[in-house]
Amino acid sequence: MPMPSYDVIVIGAGPNGLAAAHRLASRGAKVLVLEGANTPGGGAGLAHLSYNLDARVEAAMNLRDHGLRWMSTNLATTALSADGMHLRLEGALGDRLTGNCSDADHIAWAQLRRRLLRFAAVLSPLNQMTPPRIARKAGNHLLQLAKVGLRARMLGASEFRELGRILLTNVHDLLDDELTSPLLKGVLAFDATLGGWLGPRSPNTVLPWLVRLSGQTAGVQGVLGLPKGGMPALAAALARSVEAAGVTLRCNARVIRIMIEAERAVGVTLTSGEEVRAPRILSAIAPAVTLLDLVGPRHLDTGLTTRARQLKARGGTAKLDLTLRALPDFRGANLKDRLVIAGSEHAVETAFNPVKYGRTPDRPVMEIVLPSAHDPEAPHHLSAIVQFAPHAPADRDAARQAMLAACMAQLETQAPGIGALVQRAEILMPFDIEDRYGLPGGQWHAGELSVEQMLFLRPLPGVAQYRGPIPGLWLASAGCHPGGGVSGTPGWNAALAMEAAE
Numbered sequence: 001m002p003m004p005s006y007d008v009i010v011i012g013a014g015p016n017g018l019a020a021a022h023r024l025a026s027r028g029a030k031v032l033v034l035e036g037a038n039t040p041g042g043g044a045g046l047a048h049l050s051y052n053l054d055a056r057v058e059a060a061m062n063l064r065d066h067g068l069r070w071m072s073t074n075l076a077t078t079a080l081s082a083d084g085m086h087l088r089l090e091g092a093l094g095d096r097l098t099g100n101c102s103d104a105d106h107i108a109w110a111q112l113r114r115r116l117l118r119f120a121a122v123l124s125p126l127n128q129m130t131p132p133r134i135a136r137k138a139g140n141h142l143l144q145l146a147k148v149g150l151r152a153r154m155l156g157a158s159e160f161r162e163l164g165r166i167l168l169t170n171v172h173d174l175l176d177d178e179l180t181s182p183l184l185k186g187v188l189a190f191d192a193t194l195g196g197w198l199g200p201r202s203p204n205t206v207l208p209w210l211v212r213l214s215g216q217t218a219g220v221q222g223v224l225g226l227p228k229g230g231m232p233a234l235a236a237a238l239a240r241s242v243e244a245a246g247v248t249l250r251c252n253a254r255v256i257r258i259m260i261e262a263e264r265a266v267g268v269t270l271t272s273g274e275e276v277r278a279p280r281i282l283s284a285i286a287p288a289v290t291l292l293d294l295v296g297p298r299h300l301d302t303g304l305t306t307r308a309r310q311l312k313a314r315g316g317t318a319k320l321d322l323t324l325r326a327l328p329d330f331r332g333a334n335l336k337d338r339l340v341i342a343g344s345e346h347a348v349e350t351a352f353n354p355v356k357y358g359r360t361p362d363r364p365v366m367e368i369v370l371p372s373a374h375d376p377e378a379p380h381h382l383s384a385i386v387q388f389a390p391h392a393p394a395d396r397d398a399a400r401q402a403m404l405a406a407c408m409a410q411l412e413t414q415a416p417g418i419g420a421l422v423q424r425a426e427i428l429m430p431f432d433i434e435d436r437y438g439l440p441g442g443q444w445h446a447g448e449l450s451v452e453q454m455l456f457l458r459p460l461p462g463v464a465q466y467r468g469p470i471p472g473l474w475l476a477s478a479g480c481h482p483g484g485g486v487s488g489t490p491g492w493n494a495a496l497a498m499e500a501a502e
């Protein structure tokens, strides 16, 4: 039998595979990363803003030394209005409002945002923690969870009660209780549901929003960052850093099987038929794909197989890219801002409704970034993340066409004449994203980030501590706790869990 020449094989060079590989290599492990695509970075190629890059990853991987530069670490947002009466959110906490909203909402939003950030900060230590095992003898894990509970209790009795109340409500009701401005409620409802398969009126929409708000950029919580060169430049910095740490990174190397011998993971088989052995395999691709396709049900117990099949991964997010002749005019909006088209919380809900039945919305909601407004050397390009798009329509081509037409019609209402500036348009629907990036259902988090699939239930009970169901196998993708985004957090946590197990 050939001797393994690596200590760890990492499957997938997305943000989590790269973060895990770096951590393991920096502790002396000989690491091989196998990436199916021809470049590393994974879903960072879809992303356009940073909201939760893990500070541990950014610092330990010296991303600045590897080329990461921020064009903005606190991007303002403009909620667009078709009459030009936009609303701008800026300031260190995003709570300074200018434009189309009442004085009462200025005050109410500042209070609500501070409260949400405070609650998110209480929950944020959970992100960097291995989820507790809810089992006897779970000792240390439960102690850590108890510490978070204590932090929550230390908010004071009334705030503690308020945290409990809002966690059980939905975003629509929360916003409706506190605010009146449709534009403000629209942009907030958009943010709260971004990347999910939930409308603002869906139950349990506040917790995923708090998870999003617990993220940091350059050490500041709840802000948005724009790297120079876009998010692919951030992915390139991650890849340069792992190579500098001595990791071997092989692209065009798709894994089709995890080899199991004597009930242990011992290596992988590539599409070429090549076999590579290592005593530890860390899979940084979706857990359902890892378990059902790469390991296979015959190596899993029936209960786990059933639960893996039931894992919910419905993506509702599409990616629109337009190559433009010139910058468009969004009725005077500052083009350096993140621009959001979501006229009200009802507009967000209405965009979600048809998707439940596999249909495209007439008026999708979206966030837009125009990199050339920041960087005169960048080509004119509009990047939009659009909600909601069906992940399994009856006719994919018709759905793609309908979605593109609906997006262009929406854009035209906000930036008249934009259509004439378009040189090239591409829209990736959730099913295209699944085909191209391997995210099941095109799901942002590689598995929905819904309450029943969070913390010790993520990805599945029994494998929520990054340790796979077979000795030698570890799970590390966004499908694991605490979920997605170009954060590197699940990968880093998984590497720490692997170290702790040795």
Ligand SMILES: Cc1cc2nc3c(=O)[nH]c(=O)nc-3n(C[C@H](O)[C@H](O)[C@H](O)COP(=O)(O)OP(=O)(O)OC[C@H]3O[C@@H](n4cnc5c(N)ncnc54)[C@H](O)[C@@H]3O)c2cc1C
Pocket (backbone or CB within 6 Å): 011, 012, 013, 014, 015, 016, 017, 034, 035, 036, 037, 040, 041, 042, 043, 044, 046, 047, 048, 049, 050, 051, 052, 253, 254, 255, 256, 284, 285, 315, 317, 318, 319, 385, 433, 437, 438, 439, 442, 443, 444, 445, 446, 476, 477, 478, 479, 483, 484, 485, 486, 487
């Ligand atoms: C439309 C859309 C827009 C988004 N926008 C943002 C954003 O603006 N900001 C943000 O922070 N997040 C954004 N996200 C979320 C983010 O892209 C993901 O959560 C993140 O990329 C997940 O990282 P990962 O490392 O777990 O997996 P991935 O990034 O999916 O990486 C997995 C890698 O594994 C490779 N792979 C898959 N199967 C195999 C195999 N069998 N063998 C070898 N390699 C394999 C893939 O090619 C890929 O490179 C967006 C997601 C979507 C869908």
